[in-house]
Amino acid sequence: MRSRWRSVAAGALGLSLAVSACGGGGQDGGESEVEVFSWWTGGGEEAGLNALIERFETENPDVEFVNAAVAGGSGTNAQAVLEGRLQSQDPPDSFQGHAGAELQDYIEAGYLQPLDGFFDEQGLHEAFPDQLVEQISYEGSVYSVPVNIHRSNVLWYNPSVLEEAGVEGPPETLDELIEAMEAVETETDAIPMAVGAQWTVDHLLESVLLGSLGTEAYNALWEPGADWDTPEMAEALATFEEVMAHTQEESAAEDWQEAARRVSDGEAAFNIMGDWAAGYFDELGAIPEEDYAWAASPGTEGTYMWLSDSFTLPEGAPHEEHALSWLEIVASKEGQDTFNPLKGSIPARADAEPAHYADNPYLESALAEWQSGPELAGSFWHGVTVGNRWKNDVDTAVGLYLQNGDLDELNEALHQAAQTE
Amino acid sequence: MSEATTRSGAAAAGGTGPRRPRTDRRGSRGARLVTRVRSWLPSLLLVSPSILLIGLFVYGMIGWNTRLALSDQHRPIDDGSFVGLDNFIALWGEARWPAAVNNAIVFTVVFVGGALLLGWLLGLLLDKGIRGEPVFRTLFLAPMAVSFIATGVVWRWLMNPAPAERATGLNALFVHFNLDFLVNTWWTAPDFGMAAMALPAIWQLSGYVMALFLAGFRGVPEELREAARVDGCSEWGVYRHVVMPQLRPVTLSAVIIIGHMSLKVFDLIIAIAGQQIVADVPAVYMWSTVFEVRDPAKGATIASYLLIAVAVFVIPYLVWTMRKERSEGR
Numbered sequence: 001m002r003s004r005w006r007s008v009a010a011g012a013l014g015l016s017l018a019v020s021a022c023g024g025g026g027q028d029g030g031e032s033e034v035e036v037f038s039w040w041t042g043g044g045e046e047a048g049l050n051a052l053i054e055r056f057e058t059e060n061p062d063v064e065f066v067n068a069a070v071a072g073g074s075g076t077n078a079q080a081v082l083e084g085r086l087q088s089q090d091p092p093d094s095f096q097g098h099a100g101a102e103l104q105d106y107i108e109a110g111y112l113q114p115l116d117g118f119f120d121e122q123g124l125h126e127a128f129p130d131q132l133v134e135q136i137s138y139e140g141s142v143y144s145v146p147v148n149i150h151r152s153n154v155l156w157y158n159p160s161v162l163e164e165a166g167v168e169g170p171p172e173t174l175d176e177l178i179e180a181m182e183a184v185e186t187e188t189d190a191i192p193m194a195v196g197a198q199w200t201v202d203h204l205l206e207s208v209l210l211g212s213l214g215t216e217a218y219n220a221l222w223e224p225g226a227d228w229d230t231p232e233m234a235e236a237l238a239t240f241e242e243v244m245a246h247t248q249e250e251s252a253a254e255d256w257q258e259a260a261r262r263v264s265d266g267e268a269a270f271n272i273m274g275d276w277a278a279g280y281f282d283e284l285g286a287i288p289e290e291d292y293a294w295a296a297s298p299g300t301e302g303t304y305m306w307l308s309d310s311f312t313l314p315e316g317a318p319h320e321e322h323a324l325s326w327l328e329i330v331a332s333k334e335g336q337d338t339f340n341p342l343k344g345s346i347p348a349r350a351d352a353e354p355a356h357y358a359d360n361p362y363l364e365s366a367l368a369e370w371q372s373g374p375e376l377a378g379s380f381w382h383g384v385t386v387g388n389r390w391k392n393d394v395d396t397a398v399g400l401y402l403q404n405g406d407l408d409e410l411n412e413a414l415h416q417a418a419q420t421e
Numbered sequence: 422m423s424e425a426t427t428r429s430g431a432a433a434a435g436g437t438g439p440r441r442p443r444t445d446r447r448g449s450r451g452a453r454l455v456t457r458v459r460s461w462l463p464s465l466l467l468v469s470p471s472i473l474l475i476g477l478f479v480y481g482m483i484g485w486n487t488r489l490a491l492s493d494q495h496r497p498i499d500d501g502s503f504v505g506l507d508n509f510i511a512l513w514g515e516a517r518w519p520a521a522v523n524n525a526i527v528f529t530v531v532f533v534g535g536a537l538l539l540g541w542l543l544g545l546l547l548d549k550g551i552r553g554e555p556v557f558r559t560l561f562l563a564p565m566a567v568s569f570i571a572t573g574v575v576w577r578w579l580m581n582p583a584p585a586e587r588a589t590g591l592n593a594l595f596v597h598f599n600l601d602f603l604v605n606t607w608w609t610a611p612d613f614g615m616a617a618m619a620l621p622a623i624w625q626l627s628g629y630v631m632a633l634f635l636a637g638f639r640g641v642p643e644e645l646r647e648a649a650r651v652d653g654c655s656e657w658g659v660y661r662h663v664v665m666p667q668l669r670p671v672t673l674s675a676v677i678i679i680g681h682m683s684l685k686v687f688d689l690i691i692a693i694a695g696q697q698i699v700a701d702v703p704a705v706y707m708w709s710t711v712f713e714v715r716d717p718a719k720g721a722t723i724a725s726y727l728l729i730a731v732a733v734f735v736i737p738y739l740v741w742t743m744r745k746e747r748s749e750g751r
Contacts, residue, residue, distance in 0.1 A: 080712050087497060105715060109498040189586075198697040250583040252609040252699055267587075392714045396517050399698025403520075403611045413516070 033064040034322035036311070037085075038096035039078035041071040044279055048343035052147075055338060056329050063322050068092055086111045091314035093323035099136045099146045099310040101222075102383030106312075107138050113313045114141040118324065122331055127349040131376040132306070135384065144310035145331045146348035148340050151275045151366060152379040153207045153297040153305035156260060159290070161190045161269040170295035174211050174239050177270070177298040181246040184269040192246035194268035196259040198399050201251075202381045205240055205398060207272050211299025212236035215375045222378070222385035224421035228414045241407055252402070264291045272297050274307070274382070278362035279344035288361045304374040307382035308348055346370050386421075393417035483728065489721035497715050508722040518723075521701040524615045525730075528702065529683040531619035532626075536679050537672070539623060540630025545660070547631070548638040558635070561628035569625070573692020576621035580607035580693070608693060608700055618700060622689060626682070630675045637671035638664060670745075673738065680734045685727060703727055 034056075040049045046069075053065050070078035082095055086106065097103050106112050119125055119142055125133060128146065136142055155177075157170050162180070165187040171177040181192035195201055210218045213236055220226060248268070251259070260277045262268035264286035271277070281292050296303070311330050317323045329335040336347035337356045346357065346367045354371075357363040378384030380391060397413035400406075490508055494501025512518045543561055547554055564572070581590040585604050588596045595603040607617040641664050649663045650656075687704035694700035696709055703723055711720035 076712060083497065083712075083715070105496070105498075108496075197695050198699075248583075248587075249606065250581060250587070250609070252694070252697060253577065253581050253583075255695070389714050389716070392709065396698060399701070400516050400520070402697075403699050 032062050032319070032322070033066050034060075034094070034319050034326055035066040035068050035092040036094045036096075036326060037068040037070070037078070037082060037092035039070055039075040040096070041069045044343045048339040051338045051342055052329060052335055055335060056326055059329065060322065060325055063319075063325070086314065089316060091316055091318075093317045093319050094311045094313060094326050096309055096311055097144060098383040099144050099308040100378055100384035101387045103144055103310075103312065104138060104387045107143050111314055112143045113315050113317075114143055115145065115313060115327070116141050118145075118313075118327060122328065124331055127331075127333070127351060129350055129373065129376065132308075132348065135376060135378050136308075136310070144312045145327050146308040146310040147330045147336060148309050148343060148345035149304075149348050149370060150307050150309075150345050150382075151304055152203065152307055152382060153210055153300045153303065153377075154273065154275050154277070155207075155295050155297040156263050156271045156273060156277055156292055157295070158190070158263050158266050158269055159293050161188055161266055164188045165190075165269065167269075170293070171298045172295075172301060174208065174243075174298045178239070178242050178246075181243070181270070185246060188269070190266065191248045191262060191268040192270060193243055194259040194262040194271045195244075195247045195251045196254040196256045197252055198395065198402060199381065200256050200259060200273065201244070201402060202395055202398050203256075203274070204243065204272050205394075206305065206380050207297040207300065208240045208243060209236050210303065210305055210377055211297055212239050215300075215303045215377050218377050219385070221418070222380060222390075224418070226418045228411065228418050233414075234411060237407055237411055266291075274379075275362065275366060276344060278360070282344075282360075294362060294365075300377075302374055303377050304370060305377045305379050307379040307384050309345075390417055390421050393420070486721045486724055486728075489717055490725045492718050494718045495716050497717060501718065508718055509725070512719070512722055512726070517698065517701065517706065518703075520698065521703050521706045524700065525684060525686075525702045527613060527615040528619050528622075528686060529680065531616045532622045532683045533676060533679050535619060535623040536627045536630050537675060539627035540675065541634050543627065543631035544634030544638060547635055558632070561631050563628065564625045565629050567625065569622075569686075569688040570692045572621045572625050573689045576624075577693045580617060580620070582606040582609045611699060614699060615702075618690065618693065619683075621693070622683070622686070626679060630679065633671050633675050634668065637668045641667050673741070677734050677738045681731045684730045684734070703730075 036053075038049060040046050049067070049069070053067060057063075057065055070081050078096075082092075085091060086109070091111065097106070103112065119133075124145070132146070132149075133142060136144060136146065155170055161184065162168075162170075165180070165183040167180045167183050171180045184190055184192040193204075195204055209221070213221070213232055217232065221228065248262075256273055256277070257280055259268070259271050260273055260280055261284060263271045264281050264284055275294075278288075278294070281288070286292055295301075311327055313320070313323055313327065330339075331349075333347075333349055333351060333353070336349055337353050340347050340352075341356050341360070341363065344360075344363070346352065346363060350371055350373075352367060352371070354364065354367055357367050380386050380394065383391065386394075394414060394417055397410055397417065400413070401410040489501070491503055491505060492501035493499070493504045493507070547557060551557060579590040581588075581592060582605070583589055583592060585592070585596050585601050588604060591607075592604045595601065605617075606614070608614040610617070645663055646659050649659045654662065685704055686702060687708065690700050690702055690705055696705060703726060707720050707723040707727065710716050710723060
């Protein structure tokens with residue numbers, strides 16, 4: 001009997017040794033590989049990533065590329081996985097993140113290496129707009145390489161609905177927007193301003209704040225301890241409330257796609273959404289300038305409220321050298337011009353080749369504007385100006401406002417959120 | 422049987438042969454011990470892996486979670502020190518937490534009440550005898566096979582809050598039958614929207630409650646009903662005075678199962694509303710606190726409250742079943 005137990009124990013030990021040996025063998029074989037982590041697993045994002053990977057493999061034929069993309073939840077699943085890996089000191093060689101304050105937690109935790117040397121070496125300070133580098137810097141250092149730029153402050157509108165309402169051209173100021181929405185309300189059956197679930201209201205709020213306060217005051221809002229308890233802010237929020245009064249009742253049950261689709265279908269006059277909506281309109285088969293058209297959101301002409309996907313170099317990356325070759329491709333003009341037309345965004349570099357974007361009317365106009373050197377403002381909702389905690393506080397304040405409609409309480413909550421940082 | 426095992430135990434302990442006569446009583450006590458060890462050791466060995474795993478991954482984790490909830494580790498990288506019940510108190514000072522608790526209560530009351538009532542009614546109807554009963558039984562039970570996520574996707578459309586001129590889903594049905602006054606905003610209503618949110622959950626689980634009640638109804642001996650009828654009881658009276666009192670255990674299990682599911686509801690809310698304050702519940706709040714804000718201590722605090730809330734349902738049940746088993750055992 002005893003000998004039987006012993007043999008069972010021996011067998012179990014042997015099995016576990018065999019299993020661990022297999023694991024060890026797998027790691028040994030990975031000397032010349034590079035593991036890149038992202039949440040790009042579908043659509044244009046995946047196509048863009050694959051094009052970059054192809055480029056990497058051509059230039060580094062000896063290095064095996066491990067695509068560690070995690071699907072689902074527009075990145076939330078991936079971020080949970082990543083958090084676990086970083087905490088257990090098992091970082092990938094490079095990972096995707098939104099440039100700006102969203103990476104702040106990682107920087108403070110010491111998970112990321114500064115890339116100042118890399119920026120100098122690759123001449124990236126010249127390639128990227130100064131204000132962009134400044135806005136992604138943390139305590140004077142950069143920790144990520146932006147691969148693209150998305151614009152958050154875009155007003156999408158339906159030209160024929162505007163025509164029916166007797167509105168000439170897209171509104172350029174918030175006052176004009178409110179007039180236009182009233183005209184749409186009285187003259188047509190369309191919804192003046194389509195919004196979706198709570199987060200799209202956060203998105204709308206940032207564009208209204210930018211349009212009402214101006215670029216400099218908007219950027220100043222996101223300094224820790226900033227004063228939100230001002231008459232200007234009260235006025236901006238009053239405008240926000242007026243805009244919200246012209247949205248559809250069922251918005252909470254819709255996401256951004258449904259709200260955007262209402263514009264291209266002619267069910268709504270306006271929608272303020274990021275420029276990924278252009279890619280969605282393409283998917284729907286809507287015709288630019290006919291079914292939908294675009295302008296800077298009212299009051300923000302000349303300012304690019306941006307967000308950006310970027311790649312990083314984690315502390316303790318197992319294959320740092322190859323990770324740097326990956327970042328080199330991500331940062332290069334050719335790499336960015338390969339990636340962005342597929343993903344439906346414009347390059348972060350100011351020296352991109354416009355010819356690559358000529359097929360797409362939106363991207364063409366966006367690139368022209370980017371290269372003309374606009375003012376830059378960071379999108380709060382997409383993690384450029386604030387870390388996750390502050391962003392979540394604002395989201396909660398907006399959600400409570402949607403429930404109780406108390407504008408003063410919203411103002412107070414936003415002020416508090418800035419103070420607690 | 423116990424005699425037989427004692428004998429075999431004594432035989433096994435036969436190694437002490439020569440000393441046996443002198444220490445007869447002790448020896449037999451020792452043999453009895455060996456017997457006892459023999460009878461429970463194999464089963465202990467059999468269950469010990471699960472005891473160990475449950476101890477570590479359930480109770481150990483509960484302990485770890487509690488420790489985290491009592492600390493001030495508000496960022497993954499902080500070390501955190503003991504702060505007592507600070508987090509538990511601070512939560513009530515927020516705007517979001519009491520609202521989430523309120524939503525969970527509205528949801529639970531409507532869900533538990535609705536599922537019990539509907540399940541009982543369906544069980545009663547089937548018990549009264551209906552042609553094709555197995556078909557109906559299967560039909561009513563079928564929704565349980567669907568996941569909350571799938572239910573949510575369908576009901577998200579059914580309960581679309583669009584007003585009459587753009588109505589879809591159930592609202593469109595109301596408009597079609599000229600019942601415009603029934604058109605409503607469903608779960609997006611600020612105060613009692615969570616009552617509407619409970620409808621899909623009721624739909625999904627009332628069949629299960631029906632199955633429980635039906636088994637309960639069938640468990641009441643026909644003789645008892647017959648006796649009541651002979652005594653001049655009406656059919657309603659038979660149910661009221663004979664059948665229902667015997668269904669208390671079934672009702673209690675139903676309340677506990679439905680109640681604890683309701684308190685930890687997450688997937689249904691995410692499928693219908695995503696993360697919005699209007700449909701915020703503690704489980705969703707915990708998820709966003711842990712994975713978006715990355716605040717371990719606060720997330721652990723919410724998790725502790727959830728555990729306490731579930732325990733409020735489960736512990737009385739455990740006590741009750743243990744008492745019952747003991748009293749039946751004697």
